[in-house]
Amino acid sequence: MPSPFAASICLLSALAFAALSAFAMWPTLRTGRAAADCASLVFAFLGVQTAMVVASGLVGAFKCGALGCVCAIGSVALLAASASRARISACLRGLVVPIARAMPGAARRHPLLALSWVAFAALLALRFRMFVLLLPPTSFDSLTYHLPKVAQWVQTGSLHLPDLPVKRVFWPGGSECLNAWWAVFHHSDMLANVPGHFFLAIIALAVYEIAGNVGVGRPGRAWCALSAVLVPALPVHATTCLNDLPVVAGFLHLAALMSRKSESEGDARTRWTLCAAVACLTVGSKPTLAFLAPGILLLMAANARRTDFRVLLHPMGFSRGAAAIVAAAAFLGAFWYVRNWIRFGSPLYPVVLGENSEDGIQSGAFSLASVRLALGYLLDKGGLFDGKPVIANLWYMAGWGPFAVCCGIPASAAAAVVSRKYRVLLFAFLLSAVSVLGSVVPDGSCLRFAIWFPAVLCVGFFVFLETVRPPRAIAATVAAIGLWTGFFAGASSLTNAAAIDWSFLRRHPRSSVSNLRPLVLKILRTIPEDATVAACLWREDPLYLLYGPRFTRRIITLETLDGAASISEWLRANGADYLFFPRYRSWNHEVGAALARDLAEGRMEDRGMGVFARKGSK
Amino acid sequence: MTAVQSTSPQDATGAANARGLSRAMRVALSLAVLCASLALYRQYHAKNWDIARRAALHVARTMRPGAL
Numbered sequence: 001m002p003s004p005f006a007a008s009i010c011l012l013s014a015l016a017f018a019a020l021s022a023f024a025m026w027p028t029l030r031t032g033r034a035a036a037d038c039a040s041l042v043f044a045f046l047g048v049q050t051a052m053v054v055a056s057g058l059v060g061a062f063k064c065g066a067l068g069c070v071c072a073i074g075s076v077a078l079l080a081a082s083a084s085r086a087r088i089s090a091c092l093r094g095l096v097v098p099i100a101r102a103m104p105g106a107a108r109r110h111p112l113l114a115l116s117w118v119a120f121a122a123l124l125a126l127r128f129r130m131f132v133l134l135l136p137p138t139s140f141d142s143l144t145y146h147l148p149k150v151a152q153w154v155q156t157g158s159l160h161l162p163d164l165p166v167k168r169v170f171w172p173g174g175s176e177c178l179n180a181w182w183a184v185f186h187h188s189d190m191l192a193n194v195p196g197h198f199f200l201a202i203i204a205l206a207v208y209e210i211a212g213n214v215g216v217g218r219p220g221r222a223w224c225a226l227s228a229v230l231v232p233a234l235p236v237h238a239t240t241c242l243n244d245l246p247v248v249a250g251f252l253h254l255a256a257l258m259s260r261k262s263e264s265e266g267d268a269r270t271r272w273t274l275c276a277a278v279a280c281l282t283v284g285s286k287p288t289l290a291f292l293a294p295g296i297l298l299l300m301a302a303n304a305r306r307t308d309f310r311v312l313l314h315p316m317g318f319s320r321g322a323a324a325i326v327a328a329a330a331f332l333g334a335f336w337y338v339r340n341w342i343r344f345g346s347p348l349y350p351v352v353l354g355e356n357s358e359d360g361i362q363s364g365a366f367s368l369a370s371v372r373l374a375l376g377y378l379l380d381k382g383g384l385f386d387g388k389p390v391i392a393n394l395w396y397m398a399g400w401g402p403f404a405v406c407c408g409i410p411a412s413a414a415a416a417v418v419s420r421k422y423r424v425l426l427f428a429f430l431l432s433a434v435s436v437l438g439s440v441v442p443d444g445s446c447l448r449f450a451i452w453f454p455a456v457l458c459v460g461f462f463v464f465l466e467t468v469r470p471p472r473a474i475a476a477t478v479a480a481i482g483l484w485t486g487f488f489a490g491a492s493s494l495t496n497a498a499a500i501d502w503s504f505l506r507r508h509p510r511s512s513v514s515n516l517r518p519l520v521l522k523i524l525r526t527i528p529e530d531a532t533v534a535a536c537l538w539r540e541d542p543l544y545l546l547y548g549p550r551f552t553r554r555i556i557t558l559e560t561l562d563g564a565a566s567i568s569e570w571l572r573a574n575g576a577d578y579l580f581f582p583r584y585r586s587w588n589h590e591v592g593a594a595l596a597r598d599l600a601e602g603r604m605e606d607r608g609m610g611v612f613a614r615k616g617s618k
Numbered sequence: 619m620t621a622v623q624s625t626s627p628q629d630a631t632g633a634a635n636a637r638g639l640s641r642a643m644r645v646a647l648s649l650a651v652l653c654a655s656l657a658l659y660r661q662y663h664a665k666n667w668d669i670a671r672r673a674a675l676h677v678a679r680t681m682r683p684g685a686l
Contacts, residue, residue: 387665402662410654414647418639468639470648478648481655485662 001187001550002064010068011185017071017078018048023091024084028321029277030094031257031270035212035221039205039253040274041095042198046178047281049195050332053177053184057159064185113219120204120226139240139392143542145169146241148555150180150192151547155554161343163557165537167350172336174284175243188550196238202249203455204229209256211459214421220462227458227482232390233399233451240392243286248452250282251292251432258299259425268311273322280326280333287348288449291364291439295432302424366438373442374450383447394448401454402485407478408457411464422463429456526607527553528618532576534558538587546580560590567594568603568614577617582610 002010022044029040052071056062061070078084107114145168152162153176162169178195204225211224229235237245257275262268282289311317337347344350353364377383377396384405386397398405416423429452436449461482464470470478527533532554533546546555556574558581564570567579584592595612598604605613 382665385662385665402659402666406655406658406662409658410651413654414651417647464651468644468647468651470651471645474645474648474652478652478655481652481659485659 002185004186006068007064007185007187010064010071011182013068013075014049014052014071014181014185017075018045018052020075020078020084020088021048023088024078025321025325026091026094027087028319028325029270029274031267031274032263033209033212034098035205035208036253036256038095039202039209039256040278042202042205043249043253043278043281046195046198047277047329047332049181050174050177050281050284051328053153053181054159054332054335057153057157060158062153062159062180062184063157064187067184110219113222116222116226120229123230139242140542141168141393142241143544144540145171146176146179146243147189147192147544148547149173149176150183150189150241151544151551151555153180154184154187154551155547161339164543164555165539165557165559166541166543167539170340170344170349172284172287172333174281174332174336175246175286176241179241183551190549193239193241196240196245199245199249200229200234200238203234203245203252206249206252206256207455207459210252210259210425210455211462213256213259214419214425214459214463216459216462216466220466224459224462227403227461228455230401231399231404231451231454231458232386232401233392233394233448233454236390236392236399237448237451242392244448244451246282246285247289247292250278250285250289251296251452252455253278254296255299255425255428258296258303259421259428261303261305262307262311265307265311265317268305268307269318269322272308272311273318273326276326277329280329282333284333284336288436288440291436291449292432292452294435295428295430298428298431299424302428364439366435368438370440370442370446371434371438374437374446377442377444377447392448393445394451396444398447399451400457403461403482404454404457406485407461407482408454411478412457412460414468415460415463419463419467422460422467426456426460429453526611526613527578527580529553531578532556532574533578533580534571534574534576536579536581536584536588536591538583541582543580558591559588561594566603567591567598567612571614577614579604579612580610581612584610 022041025044026037026041029044030037031040052067053062056067056070061067078088145164145166148164148166149162149169152160159173175195179192182191182194183189207228208221208225211221212218216224234245234248237248254275257271257278262271279289340349341347346352348364351364378398381396383397384400386399386401388397390397390399390401400408412422412426416426433450433453437446440446440449465475465479469475527546529548529550529552534556535541535543535546536558537543543555547553556576558570558579561567561570564573571577571579579595581588581591581595584595595604599606599612603615605615607613
């Protein structure tokens with residue numbers, strides 16, 4: 001394991017390489033719209049990280065030292081080559097100079113706007129400090145199958161196919177690649193949930209661009225962006241290592257690109273390049289982007305011009321750089337599906353199209369009954385009004401927050417009456433919402449697939465203010481409600497943290513703050529950090545906690561005894577001293593009966609909370 | 619009929635969208651939005667205020683010196 005200092009140097013070297021590569025790509029991805037271009041830059045930065053994880057993982061070099069050295073050499077090569085150096089310096093000039101020039105003047109002309117951006121940055125910094133550095137990811141799905149992937153990759157230094165009972169572990173891992181990138185250097189999950197904040201930045205920039213495309217003025221766009229990232233479900237998701245936020249960022253960036261018409265052939269080529277790259281990278285994180293496609297297709301149709309057809313019908317007109325970017329993104333997106341196809345015979349494994357599995361695995365088949373159930377959770381069962389602290393799996397709640405619900409919904413309805421552009425946008429979002437809610441399993445947490453929807457409601461509020469132009473007294477009252485609920489939305493997203501037992505955090509920094517606290521404490525106390533643990537798990541047990549925060553414990557799966565006479569014999573043969581079997585009275589009766597015999601005959605000890613130790617182990 | 623005037627170049631699109639909206643229509647729409655916002659906020663407040671209050675008390679209780 002590297003020393004903290006060496007790990008930090010390697011991480012900085014890797015981040016510098018990712019940033020320089022993104023800068024070198026940026027001229028190919030620029031459309032001339034500042035917000036969309038910055039969102040594309042952040043996407044490129046994340047894309048390079050994903051590419052580095054996949055490339056190093058495939059050759060078994062996904063390790064701190066190897067990545068740090070390769071990235072340092074890559075950075076020097078990028079700066080030494082005159083072509084890339086010119087692109088990087090042009091990019092930095094294009095990024096830094098206008099901001100430096102515009103800042104003082106803009107702050108003088110629009111003090112409220114400048115203040116809002118400072119508040120936004122401070123809020124994000126606070127969240128970064130609070131949630132990323134202090135709190136580990138606490139979501140059930142993260143602990144069940146997202147983070148175990150990360151732990152296995154970091155332990156093995158490769159894109160090892162995990163041997164775990166949770167079948168969902170085989171789903172695409174683009175999002176986990178980013179978590180693993182931040183975890184591999186320090187061999188710790190301390191920073192694993194950092195990437196969520198880059199997705200929040202993309203969401204803010206995309207909403208800014210969308211608002212501009214439907215006619216909102218610049219100050220209004222900034223407020224749209226701020227109110228959209230304060231929707232409680234988003235910052236909560238940003239800290240949990242779930243893969244819903246990449247889909248939100250990808251969908252909103254696609255909507256930002258497609259909610260305006262092409263201005264020239266060059267602009268059309270860049271937009272279609274970006275569209276393909278973003279779609280591929282997002283599908284590599286989670287295939288549910290495909291369910292959101294109808295809304296994007298509607299926006300494409302509404303804004304299509306002859307130029308777009310001309311450009312698409314002549315693919316040779318695209319530059320080699322654009323083709324390379326799309327090819328790389330297509331590889332990164334398709335990698336997981338091809339792997340599953342080769343290994344399991346189905347690219348979508350473990351999904352069986354058209355069948356709802358008992359594991360709660362998505363069926364992918366559209367059904368109006370699912371839409372009705374989801375709307376029932378939203379309206380009849382009060383999911384729209386939350387009614388409990390917002391948690392990432394959004395069980396029977398929408399997590400949209402008071403601003404989008406109280407101000408966004410009525411204002412969007414009014415804005416849709418008066419603005420044709422906004423009407424098209426709202427209809428596209430509604431179409432995507434119906435499509436996704438009709439295509440996923442309609443369980444109590446299905447509303448988390450629609451956490452991108454409040455963005456259009458936030459935009460609607462400002463379209464209403466700017467197009468309807470209410471009389472001054474009414475406008476002031478509506479704006480006051482907006483400010484109050486917007487602030488309350490930001491505050492309510494903190495209730496997730498507030499619901500945690502903070503005294504525990506003070507005693508055990510970062511060991512674990514979760515609803516599984518007793519279990520974690522038991523594991524911390526009874527199983528040594530470097531132990532090999534056999535786990536006999538039900539398909540949905542949150543096994544990540546077994547690895548430990550520095551991925552030091554090795555986990556092997558025990559499903560059958562494979563001819564061994566007893567559990568202790570099986571453990572000895574596999575180099576393990578401990579068994580984790582939390583449901584041994586109700587799950588896997590073969591192993592359960594063998595364990596009962598071993599306990600009765602004194603070969604195993606019950607250490608409580610599902611932890612069993614071989615006689616004589618520490 | 620009072621047409622909505624654009625006040626700055628960047629607002630031109632928005633104002634163009636609202637062109638032709640009468641003052642009575644603007645007032646009616648605005649009042650409808652205001653009333654709906656207040657009604658929805660009343661619902662939201664009723665469902666969430668107690669949670670926010672209890673969460674704040676919980677943090678205050680568990681973080682105060684000597685709570686351990």
